[in-house]
Amino acid sequence: MSSNPKTPKSYESYPDASGHFGPFGGQFVAETLVEPVNQLTQAYEQIRQDPEFQKALLADLKEYVGRPTPLYYAKAWSQHFGGAKVYLKREDLNHTGAHKINNTMGQVLLAQRMGKTRIIAETGAGQHGVATATVCARLGLPCIVYMGAEDIKRQAINVYRMKLLGAEVISVESGSKTLKDAVNEAMRDWVSNVDDTFYILGSVTGPHPYPQMVRDFQSIIGHEAREQILKQKGRLPDALVACVGGGSNAIGLFHPFLDDKDVKMYGVEAGGSGIASGKHASALSGGKPGVFHGARSYCIVDDAGQVQEAHSISAGLDYPGVGPEHAYLKETDRASYVSIDDDEAVQAFHDLCEIEGIIPALESSHAMAFVKKLAAGMSPQEIIIVNLSGRGDKDIHTLAEREGIAL
């Protein structure tokens, strides 16, 4: 790792004051939004150092979300596939079924602190939308969720869940009618309602401070995992593995370990039908550096710089961009990014169901598929921690349809 001249002494000092991770990140927004993102940055800096706020957040995460989540030794899986011991960080056991609520809980408390009275969010698969609708219902805040018309068709159950929770779901008919267009529409809403509206962005993407703020809220995953593995095994893991769409669950696991030089990290992107096919969602492995949704990072583009539609069986990874900190971890060789295609992810989904009795989200199944390959080349004395970022109940219909089963 030290062979890369770009490697910083410590990753703790990133991003810098203007939101840059080396050449990545920043605030690429229309002028009208510069002041709102600056105000958000200031407000976030305050609560970051405010013990009262952090205490209130931690209490909510414990009592309402159900944290800490277990770090579970997947013994059957480890013995079945051989090689390294595999530990699962069980984010699927959070309230609402995924890691997303770690972030929405933090942001909604910040919104309340800033005196904002209206919450907007984007959603792809609907997990972030549900997690946002949930925390808004609890605090009595009106919640508007933008969702691509195509995704609304694919994720009917989550649309209904959001409505049950009192959110208004707005169908986005522009562009490719998927997550990236939902983000566009949320940003248009924000620019039109900057005075009273708080935009709860769902990943470590977007303009500064979102990549930092969402990372910090998600870092509870890595902080817990670090403490848990030290308690259970008395040492740090050899490798971390997590799936990467925008990259929030991965950065949440990775970040507290970044300065532990011996811990290897692998981000697993969605390969769709394979990178060579052009139908994938692997921004880091199959895209190039560009500016998209407010930050400089990697994205999937054509030669003329138009952002392309992403493809993956997993709606939560189906995004043509990726968070700027991941771009920086790639550039400094701190983390490796690999790609797992639809077929491999589906196989791993079945494996985890059958071997461990856990139905994983299709997103997390990408991480499990890579773990099979990684663990095989390691010894039983070595330890891998995988972020099992969500549960798979939401994906049952997608699976059944793919396998020709009528429910």
Added chain:
Amino acid sequence: MSRLPQVFKTLSEKNSKALITFVTAGHPTVDTTVPIMHDLVVAGADILELGMPFSDPVAEGPVIQRSSEVALANGMTPKHVFDMVKQFRQTDDVTPVVLMGYLNPIEIIGYENFVSQAHAAGADGFIIVDLPAAEGQAFVEVATAHSMDVIFLLSPTTNDERAQQICDMSSGFHYYVSFKGVTGAGTLDLQECQARIQHLREFSRLPIALGFGVRDGETAQAVARFADAVVVGSALVKLLNDADTLEVGRESLRLLVSEMRRSMDEVK
């Protein structure tokens, strides 16, 4: 050398205000863009903004979004846009052309490559919607090296510190976005706009244009009373979107621009 300063000088000598028109390159068809550019000039436009379509135009309302989708479906690329400017220049070497778009295509092509091609084609400046001044220094340096202008947007939420930075980094003219919102939405609060533009004059001596919310002769005239230039975009693109035939669209475009020109000239 950018044509922008000369145009503002000439207009100021005539005590007249600039009319700046926006259309999306490649909309409604690729072949009509250059004829439409000439139409606009004949009808009274002083400066042309040519929109470079982008897949994710976050600052645009539905009208310009749709025109971008149509243009991209028509296969528009930056190279096509350069070709259009080149073709326009064959018969018009006076009217400034400002390219307006989003940063990603420029990042992918590379700043130097993009700017030198735009310059060779005969464009005069750039408005890049998602490039705020704080991130724009590198692009300004490249553009300046080719004697081209970069116009950064100013908005109702711009504080004084940033207004000074934006004014220092912009050249050609300043562009004040009249309300918090996307293109084609909202209504103008003229009093508020006038006060803001008056305040912005403390930071710069360059002409100040007002855009967003100008849709007809009446609004253009009202804005021309206090701004140096009036920008109209969505109202024009909407005519092209809504017309049953291309000819009807072009005709209504000419009529609206002439009406705005007339109304603005009555201000003197």
